[in-house]
Amino acid sequence: MITIIKYTFKEMLKKRAFLLVSILSLLYLSIYAFGLSRIFEHPSNSIYDIIFQSQILSAGLFFANFIVAFLVVLTSVNAISGEIESGTIYSILSKPIKRYELVLGKFIGLSIMIVLYSSIMFLSVVGLNIWFGSKISFGWDNILKGLFFFDLGPIVFLALIIASSSIFSTINTGIIAIMAYGIALVGGVLEQIGTAMQQSQVGAFGLKSGESLINAGIITSLILPTDVIYRKMTAELLTQSSGISFMTQGLFGGMSQPSIYMFIYIFFYVVFLLYYGAKRFSQRDL
Amino acid sequence: MVLEAQNLTKQFNGKGGFKEVTLSVEKGQVFGFLGPNGAGKSTFVKTMVGLLHPTSGFAWILEKPIGTVESREKVGFLPENFRYHDWMTGKELLSFHAELYKIKNPGKKIDELLELVKLKGHENKLIKNYSKGMQQRIGIAIALLNDPEIVFLDEPTSALDPVGRIEVREIIKQLKSQGKTVFLNSHLLSEVEMVCDEVAIINHGRIIAEGKLEELLKEHTHVEMIVSDYTTELIEKISHLSKEFQFKEGKLSFKVEDKEKIPLIAKMVIEAGAKLYQLNTQTSSLEDLFINLIGKDEMS
Ligand SMILES: Nc1ncnc2c1ncn2[C@@H]1O[C@H](COP(=O)(O)OP(=O)(O)OP(=O)(O)O)[C@@H](O)[C@H]1O
Numbered sequence: 001m002i003t004i005i006k007y008t009f010k011e012m013l014k015k016r017a018f019l020l021v022s023i024l025s026l027l028y029l030s031i032y033a034f035g036l037s038r039i040f041e042h043p044s045n046s047i048y049d050i051i052f053q054s055q056i057l058s059a060g061l062f063f064a065n066f067i068v069a070f071l072v073v074l075t076s077v078n079a080i081s082g083e084i085e086s087g088t089i090y091s092i093l094s095k096p097i098k099r100y101e102l103v104l105g106k107f108i109g110l111s112i113m114i115v116l117y118s119s120i121m122f123l124s125v126v127g128l129n130i131w132f133g134s135k136i137s138f139g140w141d142n143i144l145k146g147l148f149f150f151d152l153g154p155i156v157f158l159a160l161i162i163a164s165s166s167i168f169s170t171i172n173t174g175i176i177a178i179m180a181y182g183i184a185l186v187g188g189v190l191e192q193i194g195t196a197m198q199q200s201q202v203g204a205f206g207l208k209s210g211e212s213l214i215n216a217g218i219i220t221s222l223i224l225p226t227d228v229i230y231r232k233m234t235a236e237l238l239t240q241s242s243g244i245s246f247m248t249q250g251l252f253g254g255m256s257q258p259s260i261y262m263f264i265y266i267f268f269y270v271v272f273l274l275y276y277g278a279k280r281f282s283q284r285d286l
Numbered sequence: 287m288v289l290e291a292q293n294l295t296k297q298f299n300g301k302g303g304f305k306e307v308t309l310s311v312e313k314g315q316v317f318g319f320l321g322p323n324g325a326g327k328s329t330f331v332k333t334m335v336g337l338l339h340p341t342s343g344f345a346w347i348l349e350k351p352i353g354t355v356e357s358r359e360k361v362g363f364l365p366e367n368f369r370y371h372d373w374m375t376g377k378e379l380l381s382f383h384a385e386l387y388k389i390k391n392p393g394k395k396i397d398e399l400l401e402l403v404k405l406k407g408h409e410n411k412l413i414k415n416y417s418k419g420m421q422q423r424i425g426i427a428i429a430l431l432n433d434p435e436i437v438f439l440d441e442p443t444s445a446l447d448p449v450g451r452i453e454v455r456e457i458i459k460q461l462k463s464q465g466k467t468v469f470l471n472s473h474l475l476s477e478v479e480m481v482c483d484e485v486a487i488i489n490h491g492r493i494i495a496e497g498k499l500e501e502l503l504k505e506h507t508h509v510e511m512i513v514s515d516y517t518t519e520l521i522e523k524i525s526h527l528s529k530e531f532q533f534k535e536g537k538l539s540f541k542v543e544d545k546e547k548i549p550l551i552a553k554m555v556i557e558a559g560a561k562l563y564q565l566n567t568q569t570s571s572l573e574d575l576f577i578n579l580i581g582k583d584e585m586s
């Protein structure tokens with residue numbers, strides 16, 4: 001399995017998609033840095049500044065997260081299915097290795113690469129904000145916790161893609177990945193709106209439709225919990241140990257915090273997907 | 287037995303594949319698996335190396351049930367549609383496969399194999415830039431990386447030039463001399479005839495003939511005779527001893543299963559007082575045998 005992990009990682013670095021996303025990321029970070037330099041040109045001390053700055057940070061992370069998701073899709077949709085479609089699988093699986101080793105090896109190899117990539121993106125965005133003099137004070141624990149959840153999202157997404165790639169074709173996996181990601185994103189927004197409606201107390205009607213929106217959001221996060229994890233990340237990053245939160249109710253930052261059950265669910269979600277993908281893959285005729 | 291199959295069946299939704307194959311291959315044999323396109327040869331080999339799951343029946347490689355990791359430990363395989371990771375160089379590809387076999391320090395072995403398949407000097411080129419024949423050559427090298435006890439070669443010369451074909455024949459002979467077993471899928475009958483000890487012929491997924499190559503061929507010695515002053519009694523006797531008997535104005539044409547029958551028949555002719563002008567024998571080639579058997583199978 002170590003061999004698979006190693007070569008998956010190597011292969012990734014040689015892929016054109018990887019190069020493409022790297023260029024895209026550099027471009028994005030440069031534009032973001034340029035934007036920050038303009039925004040922080042005239043520092044003031046009002047409370048609105050902090051709110052505004054936390055919005056800028058959230059937006060920065062949101063798009064960085066989006067780019068990482070893009071990378072995950074581009075580099076992983078064909079992880080298993082591509083080996084089958086090209087025929088390279090024959091010479092691999094006729095070796096004395098178990099099929100689950102290929103699935104798990106690919107997952108781990110890609111995970112390492114994605115965690116590295118995602119961490120660089122996260123630290124760059126946060127670092128740029130600090131560099132340009134953001135007034136949000138980050139503790140190390142904020143940053144580390146934020147980083148953990150920032151990296152976790154793409155890994156959960158990867159598990160879904162690897163499972164799908166073990167069962168379906170590359171094209172279908174691509175469709176599944178994009179649809180799931182889209183649904184999670186929309187679901188997250190619905191849940192936010194629902195929470196807002198409940199909090200603003202717009203009467204019984206608001207309460208009721210707010211609740212159904214929240215339920216819709218919860219269901220979509222069960223399909224792919226990336227958005228929930230993303231909101232957790234924002235919360236961890238922006239909530240101080242003193243309890244003061246810089247969280248705002250903007251489009252890119254969430255207000256409703258996911259429960260602990262959600263994270264237990266996420267753990268089993270990843271384990272189950274990998275197990276199920278490997279199992280179905282083992283039963284396949286190649 | 288290096289390979290054994292009992293009533294092994296693999297079908298795709300009740301169609302194709304192969305049915306109820308019972309086979310055994312002894313150590314040190316070069317076993318030819320022959321059959322027309324779509325007969326089920328590749329399906330059989332892919333089932334043996336665990337890429338396909340059998341529908342029913344049992345099979346073992348080196349006493350280990352197929353589909354298990356242990357059964358693949360001492361196995362080499364060259365797939366029919368060989369394709370390798372084209373972003374690696376030849377050398378990297380061999381190292382990768384050596385690692386999959388968990389071979390420690392494969393450097394020397396890799397050099398040896400590069401020499402064997404005549405790719406020395408190309409090992410630092412990307413597989414992407416290999417010709418098809420070169421890719422098949424590296425495929426053969428991969429199949430031999432772990433010093434396998436049994437090598438499955440699915441049409442190993444399909445992309446090779448005439449010289450390459452001879453080289454592969456030499457490699458097969460060399461493996462045999464080392465006591466290895468070779469399972470060769472092919473429809474190049476002349477090639478099979480040159481290297482195989484034993485063959486099985488498969489048609490529509492069923493084995494229609496199996497045995498030692500010489501014995502299969504011996505069964506079909508073609509004899510032509512020209513005689514005169516014969517009696518009908520003599521002609522009748524000869525027809526009983528042979529197959530596919532034809533007789534027309536002193537010309538006899540028939541097949542015998544056993545070469546020993548030829549002098550016997552000649553003696554009968556002389557003793558019956560007939561004159562023998564000509565006696566030609568011709569051992570039929572594998573091709574004749576193949577066409578004959580497939581033709582008969584299609585009729586029934
Ligand atoms: N994955 C599959 N799904 C459905 N049918 C298949 C599959 N693979 C093979 N078959 C069918 O099984 C039969 C045997 O195919 P196979 O590839 O084993 O033939 P072959 O003897 O190797 O032929 P060739 O000489 O052309 O290589 C064919 O009828 C083929 O259509």
Ligand SMILES: [Mg+2]
Nearest residue numbers: 327328329366
């Ligand atoms: Mg074939």
